[in-house]
Amino acid sequence: MSSIDRTLHVGAPNIGDRESFHHYVDEIFDRRWLTNRGELVQEFEQKLADYLGVKHCITMCNGTVALEIAIRALDLKGEVIIPSLTFIATAHALQWQEITPVFCDIDRETYCMDPAEVEKHITPKTTAIMGVHLYSRPCDVEALQAVADKHGLKLLFDAAHAFGCSHKGTMIGNFGECEVFSFHATKFFNTFEGGAITTNNDALADKIRLMQNFGFERMDKVVYIGTNGKMNEICAAMGLTNLKDLCEFLQINKRNYEAYKEGFQNISGLKLIEFDESEHCNRQYIVVEVLDEYPLSRDKLMEKLHAQNIRVRRYFWPGCHRMEPYKSLQPNAGMMLPVTETIADRILVFPTGTAIDTNMVSKIMAECK
Numbered sequence: 511m512s513s514i515d516r517t518l519h520v521g522a523p524n525i526g527d528r529e530s531f532h533h534y535v536d537e538i539f540d541r542r543w544l545t546n547r548g549e550l551v552q553e554f555e556q557k558l559a560d561y562l563g564v565k566h567c568i569t570m571c572n573g574t575v576a577l578e579i580a581i582r583a584l585d586l587k588g589e590v591i592i593p594s595l596t597f598i599a600t601a602h603a604l605q606w607q608e609i610t611p612v613f614c615d616i617d618r619e620t621y622c623m624d625p626a627e628v629e630k631h632i633t634p635k636t637t638a639i640m641g642v643h644l645y646s647r648p649c650d651v652e653a654l655q656a657v658a659d660k661h662g663l664k665l666l667f668d669a670a671h672a673f674g675c676s677h678k679g680t681m682i683g684n685f686g687e688c689e690v691f692s693f694h695a696t697k698f699f700n701t702f703e704g705g706a707i708t709t710n711n712d713a714l715a716d717k718i719r720l721m722q723n724f725g726f727e728r729m730d731k732v733v734y735i736g737t738n739g740k741m742n743e744i745c746a747a748m749g750l751t752n753l754k755d756l757c758e759f760l761q762i763n764k765r766n767y768e769a770y771k772e773g774f775q776n777i778s779g780l781k782l783i784e785f786d787e788s789e790h791c792n793r794q795y796i797v798v799e800v801l802d803e804y805p806l807s808r809d810k811l812m813e814k815l816h817a818q819n820i821r822v823r824r825y826f827w828p829g830c831h832r833m834e835p836y837k838s839l840q841p842n843a844g845m846m847l848p849v850t851e852t853i854a855d856r857i858l859v860f861p862t863g864t865a866i867d868t869n870m871v872s873k874i875m876a877e878c879k
């Protein structure tokens with residue numbers, strides 16, 4: 511018989527207080543205002559901006575559309591340098607607008623884009639660098655900014671993994687030209703579906719707001735090509751609810767991470783991700799590298815755990831460059847990505863969040879021994 515009686519998933523949603531959510535829903539129906547910058551969206555944006563300490567926060571219908579809008583608002587063209595070890599949407603948001611994502615290798619320790627590698631990919635067509643704060647850990651923001659400044663490139667960040675994280679004491683959301691969050695159900699902080707762009711640049715914020723709402727400057731006046739990127743009231747209600755419980759979510763993830771850390775200390779060949787204790791961190795990604803000395807291969811360990819209903823994931827195997835259309839469009843990209851390919855073949859992400867307790871972590875650890 512299985513020692514785990516229900517399936518444990520990576521990305522099981524964090525859900526805040528139901529009473530609070532229901533209360534917001536009643537308010538929405540009483541007001542009969544469902545979308546188009548309703549009261550809850552406005553309140554949510556203000557609270558997010560306050561929490562992140564950023565001037566502007568524009569909520570969005572999801573993280574992918576938020577990325578597309580950010581890319582367009584910054585007038586990016588030609589080629590943009592990104593890591594390949596990321597969710598496919600980072601690349602797709604560029605390709606969707608006929609901008610070429612140029613895949614750059616990562617740092618062996620941080621798994622984030624290696625600033626020294628970035629320079630090797632700069633061509634006359636390069637317009638920007640888009641860092642990804644992967645697995646709850648910030649990129650080397652200063653080094654990337656230095657490369658961007660030296661070559662006259664724009665710098666923005668896909669911050670989908672880093673809501674609630676800080677870098678040198680400043681919350682993620684304040685770096686580069688702008689940063690893009692996803693509030694998808696699987697993320698640390700969710701609004702069912704949703705996202706946001708944050709920036710300290712007033713003019714850019716104005717432009718993003720226009721583009722998000724069909725380019726409407728005011729009633730009957732359109733000044734840009736825009737799309738529909740708006741967040742609706744029900745998603746904002748979920749966001750406001752979850753914001754109230756954010757401290758609890760953070761504590762639970764910290765507790766789970768500590769339990770994993772203790773467990774993995776006794777297993778040689780499985781290397782757990784480390785987080786900087788002096789920073790804020792959501793600890794949403796329990797990333798483990800399966801080393802050669804471990805008795806099973808990464809995939810065999812995954813199969814073993816799946817058989818016990820522990821749904822670990824190979825995020826982000828095999829890397830964007832080995833998926834279509836990039837695999838066909840850029841067949842030689844892997845030659846410049848040795849670290850990415852090594853890491854993508856070794857990692858497994860374990861479940862955490864409010865659906866997991868330390869008891870479950872112990873059971874998961876017992877299966878890994």
Ligand SMILES: *Cc1c(COP(=O)(O)O)cnc(C)c1O
Nearest residue numbers: 572573574597599600670692694
């Ligand atoms: C989830 C995610 C996205 C896409 O966000 P959606 O809200 O699902 O559209 C983009 N980039 C990264 C790194 C992600 O993890």
